Amino acid sequence: MHVHLFSVKAKLRRLAFPLALLTAAAVGSEDARQLVARHVPWALTAECALAVFATVEVAVRELLLRLCGETHRCRIDGCRFRIRLTCPNAVQSRRWQEIAAAHPTHRLHHH
Ligand SMILES: [Zn+2]
Structure with missing residues (x-):
């Protein structure tokens, strides 16, 4: 049980940064896709996607900090x-x- 928990923690540690980045990129690009579908100008779309990316990245990092910080x-x-x-x-x-x-x-x- 102890060994299992340790390996989960080790995995989380290795995945922490890419996980935060991937989640943020996924949410950010999905947001951008919807804005493009509604004919929102590209510059504004990029700005919104970046803002969403930054917000999600911080949120995931905060979550990871609580899990294994x-x-x-x-x-x-x-x-x-x-x-x-x-x-x-x-x-x-x-x-x-x-x-x-x-x-x-x-x-x-x-x-
Ligand atoms: Zn001191």
Whole structure:
């Protein structure tokens, strides 16, 4: 069970970026196709398709961040420094964890 879960996570990690891109491209081009069918000018169509592409890309990325994202926080009291990673592998995760623990300027909250 543990091994199975790990392989799913590894797959998600590898697919994260192309998946976000493909979904965004698919939704964006479908949107463009409908606009062209309604005789909307090309420049406007391209603009709309790009806007949809960007929106979907951000949404998919946000979803992936929730599924397999990691947040590393500084452990110093009162420091609000944190790093958000989208589906990192073990090496990346460890490296960013170390960076988060030893970042140079702590964002301390002065009262
Ligand atoms: Zn800090």
